[in-house]
Amino acid sequence: MYSMQPSTTNRFSQFPLTRLQCNSSARRHCPPKTHLSELQKGLLDWFAEHKRPLPWRASYTPYEVWISEIMLQQTQMERGVQYFKRWMTRFPDVRSLAAASEDEVLRLWEGLGYYSRARHILAAARHIVQEHKGRFPSDLAAIRALPGVGPYTAGAIASIAFGKKLPCVDANVERVLARILNIDTPVKQEPAASNIRETALKLVPEGKAREHNQAIMELGALVCARIPRCDRCPVSVYCISNYEGLTDKRPVPGKKIAVKPFVVATGVLLHRGRIFVQKRHIGRVWGNLWEFPGGKVNEGENAKTAVVRKFLEETGFAVYTAQEYGIIRHSYTTYKITMHCFGVELKNPPCLTDSLPPPPLLTAACAWQWADPAAIETLPMPAPHRKLAQQIFATSEQQCLN
DNA sequence: TATCCGTGGCC
DNA sequence: TGGCCAAGGAT
Known part of the structure; x- marks a missing residue:
C-alpha cells in the first residue's frame, strides 16, 4: 500500500528504489513506479524523439554550448536562438570574440538584459585565450572559474559539451523534480534545494549525461511547464504529485517581491x-x-x-x-x-x-x-x-x- | 540568505 | 492591463 511521506525525505531521495505494485483495478490512481533506470530511459527515449533542433545541438562545440547557456539564462528560447545565430555570425569562435571591443559585444547583446552576462563572456573569452591558449577548458574547476559561470552553467557545459557525469539544476529541473518528488516547500530554499541537487545527481546515467541533462530540461520546457501537460509526459507514472493530483500546486512559489x-x-x-x-x-x-x-x-x-x-x-x-x-x-x-x-x-x-x-x-x-x-x-x-x-x-x- | 541585475512575451 | 515568467550569477 502506497503511503504518503514527508516530501523532502520521500523515498525518491533514496535512489535506487524498488518498484511498487500497481493496482490494476484503479489504474488512474496507480502509485508511482520507482525504478530509477526506467525513469532515465523514459526521459532519454522521449528526448530522442521530441528534442528541438537547436543550433548548438548540431555539433555541441564547447564554445557554442557556453554561449547558448549564458544567453538562455532568464531568456526565452525563441529569443535566445535569434541572438545566438546573430552572435555566431559575428563571433564564430573564442578568438574573434576576445578581440572585440566591449561596446560591440554589448551592442550585440542589447535587448537581452542582464548585461553583466555579456561583460563576463568577453572577460572569459580573453581569459581563455590568455590562460588556455584559446582552447575551451574541459576541467570542471577551470570552467567554473570563468567569469559568469556558476554552478548550473559549469555543470551544463561539462556535461553537454564534454560528456562529464555531472548534474545541472536549472529552473526546469527544479520544477520537474519538485513535481516528481512532490516537494511541498519552495525549491530554491533548504531543505528542498539539497534534495533536488542530490536527486539530480543520482539521476544522471553513466555515459549519457549530455542527453539526460538536456532531456530533463527539455521536458520542463515543453511538457512539465508552468501549466503541465501530464498527458504527454513520458515519466508521469513516476510522478508523486501527479499521483496525488497536486501538479498544479508544485513547485511551491517563493516569496513575491513587490514592484x-x-x-x-x-x-x-x-x-x-x-x-x-x-x-x-x-x-x-x-x-x-x-x-x-x-x-x-x-x-x-x-x-x-x-x-x-x-x-x-x-x-x-x-x-x-x-x-x-x-x-x-x-x-x-x-x-x-x-x-x-x-x-x-x-x-x-x-x-x-x-x-x-x-x-x-x-x-x-x-x-x-x-x-x-x-x-x-x-x-x-x-x-x-x-x-x-x-x-x-x-x-x-x-x-x-x- | 537576500537582493540586485533586464527584457519582452504571454494570458 | 498587470502579474508572471524564461537553460542564473555575483555580492
Missing part, C-alpha cells in the same frame, strides 16, 4: 546636430551602457524641472527644455518606470559656431561623447533609451533638425 514604481526625467541634449550621451558606471543597472542623462523626479517635483536639475548634477551643463518627447514606460526586474522625455539645449552655447561645448563634469558616468545619430546606432543602450533614440530619429528626419 516599485517611480518616475524619471531624461533629456536629449542636442547641439549642432550632435547628441550628448554618457556611459553608465559599472556595478549598477545597465553598467557600461550609453544613455541620455537624467534621473529620478523628486516627490512633488515637475519632470521638466527635474531634467534640468539632473543635467546640472550629472554633467555640469546648464540646459533648458526645448521640446517634450512624451512618456516611455518600461519595466525591469522589480521596477516600473515612467520616463518623461525632453529635448534640451545649452543655456550658454559656445560662441564659435563650429565648436563643441567644454567637457562635462561627470558625476553619474565614466565616459561621454557628442555622437551623431549614426554613431548612436552603434552604441549599446538600455531598452528605454533605445526606444527614445529611435523616436527622435524618426522625428528629426521629419523636421530636419540637423
